[in-house]
Amino acid sequence: MKDLRTELYQLVYSQSIYPKNLYLEQPPFTHAQFRKEVIEPQIALMHERDIWRRP
Numbered sequence: 001m002k003d004l005r006t007e008l009y010q011l012v013y014s015q016s017i018y019p020k021n022l023y024l025e026q027p028p029f030t031h032a033q034f035r036k037e038v039i040e041p042q043i044a045l046m047h048e049r050d051i052w053r054r055p
Contacts, residue, residue, distance in 0.1 A: 012051055017042055 019038060029037060046052040 015049070017045065 019042075022038070028034075043052065047054060
């Protein structure tokens with residue numbers, strides 16, 4: 001992602017990726033919970049949107 005041209009960021013971020021107000025009504029996750037509840041679903045979402053490609 002660090003090597004994207006600036007005009008491509010608009011396409012990647014046109015729809016939200018990271019969950020909004022994640023800790024508004026709950027305490028922060030542990031590292032393992034964060035990976036399971038946030039990171040893995042967001043990676044799957046980026047695969048579905050064709051932002052990332054599976055290896």
